[in-house]
Amino acid sequence: MLKLILFINALVFTTLTSVKAAPTVTTPGPVPIISNAAAIAGGLITQPSSNDRLEKLLTDANGNLLTGDALRQLTVFDFNNQKPADGARGGSILLATVDNFPILQDLGISGAISFIEPCGLNIPHLHPRADEVLITIEGILDTGFVMENGFNTEIETQLGKYQGTVFPMGSIHYQQNPTCDPAVFVAALNNEDPGRSDIATSFWMLQSEVINAALGFPTTIGGENIDAWRSHLPVNLAAGVDSCLQACGLLASNSSSSSYA
Known part of the structure; x- marks a missing residue:
């Protein structure tokens, strides 16, 4: 009888604990990007130590730690704020640097998230002040x-979900989604101000005569044609190469489309 009573008590206790409601957690709200982030970061440069920088950034005039949205905006970077650049058809990318997230001042790190549309191409570029590690978290990327x-x-590498690679400082690199499904990557860089130089955009900014000589056909491409190229310079995320666009039904097979957005 005693064993039966103990068994029933254990059963009741188990039943009661199993129906206990799970904790309710509200999804964190959006965080706007700081409009004067660069000015705030500039004010932190003069602080002698990391603690001094954090104190200046995260406390009020009385030295009290900020609370609520005021603290959250300075300590949380919301990558949901990103949107495609004007004219971009290949996706979007948002990089958190000291210019838009001042808490990074003197930390030597920055990070990005990019949403790449089917066939989308993050055009060849380099970071003059940072090495980069990149991890695919959705889809497939050719890099x-x-x-x-x-x-x-x-x-060359091909990355699947949760696979990563590196791009050394100063190397010209790119990422392309070779599929008809979206892809997403996250990247980390070892400088709070890594910089970015888009190779094609930078090259075509040079004088026409210099471009002609560098390409080795000074009589084939004239200044007017080079100016036309300049008017169609690519944006960060381009639509993609024609073969992929055609395979995904995003480009008519008899049309001619630049790989730039």
């Missing part, structure tokens, strides 16, 4: 990078 003179070959 490649080229180092400085003396190591004249492209290092």
Whole structure:
């Protein structure tokens, strides 16, 4: 009888604990990007230590720690704020740097999230002040990078979900979604101000005569044609290469489309 009573008590206790309501957690609300982030970051440069910078950034005039939305805006970066650049058809990217997230001042880190549409291409670019590690968290990405003179070959990789690679500082690199489904990546860089230089955009900013000579056909491309190229310079996330666009039904097979958005 005693064993039966103990069994019933245990059963009742188990039943009671199993129906206990799970804790309710509200989804955190959006956080706007700080409009004067660069000015705030500039004011932190003069602080002698990391603690001094945090105190200046995160406390009020009386030295009390900020609370609520005021604290959240300075300590949380919301990558949901991103949207495609004007004219971009390949997706969007948002990079958290000291210019828009001042708490990064002197931390030596920054990060990005990018949503790449089917066939989308993050055009060839380089970061002059940072190495990069990139991880695909959705979809498939083809990537490649080229180092400085003396190591004249492209290092190509294909990344699946939760797979990553690196792009050394100063290397020209890109990411392309070769599929008809969206892809997403996250990236971390070891500088709060990594910089970005889009190779095609930068090159076509040079004088027409210099471009002609560098490309080796000074009589084939004239200044007017180069100016036309400049008017169609790519944005960060381009629509993608024609073969992928055609395979995904995003480009008519008899049309001619630049790989730039």
